[in-house]
Amino acid sequence: MTDPTDRLPPLNALRAFEAAARRLSFTQAADELNVTPGAISQQIRQLEDYAGTPLFKRTGRSVLLTDAAQASLPLVREAFERISEAGRIMQAPARKGRVMVSCAPSFAAKWLAPKLGEFHRTHDGVEAWISADMGLTDFAMADADFTIRYGRGQYDGLKSEKLLDETVLPVCSPALLEGPDAIKRPEDLRHHTLLHDESGENDPSCPDWTSWLHARHVEDVDGTRGPRFNQAILVIESAAAGRGVALAKQAIAAADLASGRLVAPFADGSTLIDFGYWLVWPKGRHLSPDVRAFMKWVKAEAANTAVVGV
Amino acid sequence: MTDPTDRLPPLNALRAFEAAARRLSFTQAADELNVTPGAISQQIRQLEDYAGTPLFKRTGRSVLLTDAAQASLPLVREAFERISEAGRIMQAPARKGRVMVSCAPSFAAKWLAPKLGEFHRTHDGVEAWISADMGLTDFAMADADFTIRYGRGQYDGLKSEKLLDETVLPVCSPALLEGPDAIKRPEDLRHHTLLHDESGENDPSCPDWTSWLHARHVEDVDGTRGPRFNQAILVIESAAAGRGVALAKQAIAAADLASGRLVAPFADGSTLIDFGYWLVWPKGRHLSPDVRAFMKWVKAEAANTAVVGV
DNA sequence: ACTCTTGTTTAGTATTGCTGATGAATTAAA
DNA sequence: TTTAATTCATCAGCAATACTAAACAAGAGT
Structure with missing residues (x-):
């Protein structure tokens, strides 16, 4: 019952469902998952067969969620968040000694990158991978341990910590x-x-x-x-x-x-x-010791430059 | 990042992983999922490729969890619990007007079944499906809204309420x-x-x-x-x-x-x-109005017979 | 040493998932 | 109202994935 032996819904169909529900569009979901809209349509239908009830109201142009979809969606989301996090944790040993940071491009080039040598010198065996990303799409973030963003520090489901004014x-x-x-x-x-x-x-x-x-x-x-x-x-x-x-x-x-x-x-x-630089990472994310060390170091560097610079 | 766009682990492989980790045996996991041990082995290997690190220590006879597996397992479990629950919720509209109860066989035949006519009379449009199950395997529970168990009322991850001494x-x-x-x-x-x-x-x-x-x-x-x-x-x-x-x-x-x-x-x-009859259901489960009504009715009946019977 | 159990591997097969084309329905513009 | 554009549905064929069956390897128990 709590056991996954339960007749679980088809898992891949759930992915399609989640994407389609979030976007309220099969086409966009297809885009996100790099498949054709037809594939999404079929996956959704499969899930509806499982549910025994429609999940979307098709109104020709766009598509709306039924009550059944509405009610189950939060759980599906939570499930995928956990799966995503579980995936990262599994990969942790393989990533040991590597910190991956997604960073605003100018800040990466002119502030972060020049200081990296120092980090490497003081933290032997840990290498930092910097990815300069503009949009900070979810995709760019996917592989990063955390990001450095320029903004006001208020982000949806994310935790953030002020780095620098x-x-x-x-x-x-x-x-x-x-x-x-x-x-x-x-x-x-x-x-x-x-x-x-x-x-x-x-x-x-x-x-x-x-x-x-x-x-x-x-x-x-x-x-x-x-x-x-x-x-x-x-x-x-x-x-x-x-x-x-x-x-x-x-x-x-x-x-x-x-x-x-x-x-x-x-x-x-x-x-x-008002805007500043923020350390940002997803709420439930487990930060490895290496990542924590890097964060601590960046904050120390920021505290330094804040005094010297202005 | 919180987005399932993340490179998610292969979902079906996660099922195999969860089962194998719970049982600490590929063979038993295979049994549970109704596949051959070879299939489990391959799924696990696929997941290990994804993780970039082993998840099980093979010690000839049995298998043990590595740290990576150990650490990610709880999240995987939680994810599947949510998926399972999401599945039920999706199916709720199709189950409307139907309450499915898994019950100890003798109790079902001699206590519950004879009273069902009364329930049906007072609750029009709601039909009760009784499944008399012995072992109360997770499997039997899978499709039931709740169970009536004979025992001491202490169950692992389950909620329970005393029905009858x-x-x-x-x-x-x-x-x-x-x-x-x-x-x-x-x-x-x-x-x-x-x-x-x-x-x-x-x-x-x-x-x-x-x-x-x-x-x-x-x-x-x-x-x-x-x-x-x-x-x-x-x-x-x-x-x-x-x-x-x-x-x-x-x-x-x-x-x-x-x-x-x-x-x-x-x-x-x-x-x-010491033993008695208990209403039992999984902790996170959403109980529909119909199910609640049935539970309430059963408890009322139990209160009656408790007075009259002894 | 022999046997039992358990995990691995491989080739072949079955199932599932996806594409690409076509069709239907709806909206927006002409 | 027509026309064009957008979006989802459907289907046949193809591709990827998952599974089986059988042979193998490696402890553990006798």
């Missing part, structure tokens, strides 16, 4: 501080190209050039002109190349500021924003 | 109360066949003829002679046929005592025993 400030190549158009005060920006970082677009607290200039009562500089980039690292690299002045994320720029490849022309230019 | 007392055909060997006192039993019920064998509190006679200081009657039956109902029917005097379970004999087909020759003959 982010601030925004103007940066440019040191070359721009010299010569006839040397940047001394905000007004001097009128002679230079403004580089725009649109990667923080959905953060209302993140200033763009227009609002930054406005806050400093600089009226005669058009804050809208200049090229736009959808990745923080692109703005940084453009600025470092001397292309212009970027309103850049501190965490991403920090290494280049420290090395002198970039400079911050204004003393009071930086603004703390 | 049981008492044991001598009964016989009314014919034996007449004639030259009429039974008036315990001593008179010497002239009659003693019928033995061995169905309560593993209940130490349940008296047999020897202990019953001993308690009444009847020394010259051999309590060991006479036929033995492994089912309460067989003893009752033998007694009703005039074969002899049975030390019978009250609940099973009650209807025949009420109708006069059986009589209790001694006023003080009955002994309350």
Whole structure:
């Protein structure tokens, strides 16, 4: 009875059911599972035969859940969550000594990757695999032990822990501080190209050039002109190349500021924003000792840079 | 990540794994799943390929769980419990108006079945399916909404509720109360066949003829002679046929005592025993309104007979 | 050493699952 | 209203998976 000897529903059909129920679409479910819609249709029908009752109301265009489906779905979901987690645990011995992190691309390149050597030095026998993923689709996460995300830290069924705050400030190549158009005060920006970082677009607290200039009562500089980039690292690299002045994320720029490849022309230019960097992982996930060690190390590094950097 | 898009382990292989892990035997797992041991072996190997690590330590004779298996097993179990329950819920609409009860055979025949007409009369549109099962294997339970078990009411992962106490007392055909060997006192039993019920064998509190006679200081009657039956109902029917005097379970004999087909020759003959009848069902199980109604009715009936019967 | 039990392996077979084409039903646009 | 697009259903054929049967290997018990 509690025993799986029970006439269990066909397991693979349950996968199709779960996907179709989540998406409310056979086509999308098919897409997700990399099969044709026909396959989904057949699997669902098989499950309906088992149930003895329909699970979806077919309304021509889209598809709705019946009560039976509605009622059983949460349990099916929980079951798959556990199976997924069980799978990871089984694989744990094979993954020993390996920490896999999915990370926002710019942060991975400019903050995390440069520090990895240090981690490897202090944690012998543990290697870190970094995967720079944009969308942070479930898929990208699938193989990672945890992710580092840029955002507000509130995620659906996930646990998260603040890693680092982010601030925004103007940066440019040191070359721009010299010569006839040397940047001394905000007004001097009128002679230079403004580089725009649109990667923080959905953060209302993140200033763009227009609002930054406005806050400093600089009226005669058009804050809208200049090229736009959808990745923080692109703005940084453009600025470092001397292309212009970027309103850049501190965490991403920090290494280049420290090395002198970039400079911050204004003393009071930086603004703390709402978004930050977060360690994120699924709620029920078992974190191995190696993973915990890596997390601890990252947090320590973050605490360091937070003091030194700003 | 929480998403089943994760590279899930092969689901059918998980079933084999769960069974093999529970039994610590591929052969028994094969038996349970109605396949050959070879099939189990292959499924396990497939899962080990997925895990990248062995799940069993093969020690020639038997098999042991590795750490990876040990660690993931609880989650796999929980997953299957949920899947099993989800399956039932899916089937609920198809089962509407039907309550399936698995019941100890004698109790089913002599106590439950005769009262079912009354239930059907008062609960229109709900039909009860009774399955009389001995072993109460998980398999028998598989399709039942709940079971009625005879025992002490303590079951592994199951919930239970006391239905009825049981008492044991001598009964016989009314014919034996007449004639030259009429039974008036315990001593008179010497002239009659003693019928033995061995169905309560593993209940130490349940008296047999020897202990019953001993308690009444009847020394010259051999309590060991006479036929033995492994089912309460067989003893009752033998007694009703005039074969002899049975030390019978009250609940099973009650209807025949009420109708006069059986009589209790001694006023003080009955002994309350530890075992009783219990409603039992799996912990996480969702009980439908129909099932709840049936349970309520059975308990009411039990409360009735408890008063009238003893 | 012999036997019994249990897991493994392999080739062949059965079952299950998927595709790709076609059809029907519904919605949205022309 | 027609037309086009989208979505699910169905079916025959093919592919992948799961299972069997039989022969093998390796303890454990006699």
